[in-house]
Amino acid sequence: MPRTSMNNRKILPSYLTRFIVPALLLAASTAKADINWDNVWVRAMPPTQTMTAAYGVITNSGADTVIINGGSADFAERVELHESIHEGDSVRMVPMEAVELAPGESLKLMPGGSHIMLMGISDMPMAESTVSLCLTTQEGPNCTTAQVLRKAPQSDHDAHHLHMNH
Numbered sequence: 001m002p003r004t005s006m007n008n009r010k011i012l013p014s015y016l017t018r019f020i021v022p023a024l025l026l027a028a029s030t031a032k033a034d035i036n037w038d039n040v041w042v043r044a045m046p047p048t049q050t051m052t053a054a055y056g057v058i059t060n061s062g063a064d065t066v067i068i069n070g071g072s073a074d075f076a077e078r079v080e081l082h083e084s085i086h087e088g089d090s091v092r093m094v095p096m097e098a099v100e101l102a103p104g105e106s107l108k109l110m111p112g113g114s115h116i117m118l119m120g121i122s123d124m125p126m127a128e129s130t131v132s133l134c135l136t137t138q139e140g141p142n143c144t145t146a147q148v149l150r151k152a153p154q155s156d157h158d159a160h161h162l163h164m165n166h
């Protein structure tokens, strides 16, 4: 897990920079990337843990290419898109700098694959609670609500079909 052993205080300045800049960009633009979030869920972890991950399917439902270059959540100090690189028997997580989605294109986030990494959590959300989660696009943050679950939903129905694109 790259950079996760760092003390949270040390990363605060770069963390602030990353989120102030998108906020300024958002203020200058009223456009909003069209992202459809499907079956988004966050893995419930014990309260002693400081990291977890979110999964689901993110689709560009608009007519323009969407570039996702980060994320944010009020319960996590840092949010990154990660992919999992399988090398023999081991799996390594690597941050993705930016993900480009053409119109209609989807990004599937699932355990063992790509995921939204949530780090620096001091107050782990409880299982069965609902959290807010945002991805940063070239046009600002795009947010959804997600259920906190102990394990992957068995089907679409279990995930309560979260279609948040407001």
Ligand SMILES: [Cu+2]
Pocket (backbone or CB within 6 Å): 053, 082, 093, 094, 115, 116, 117
């Ligand atoms: Cu990760």
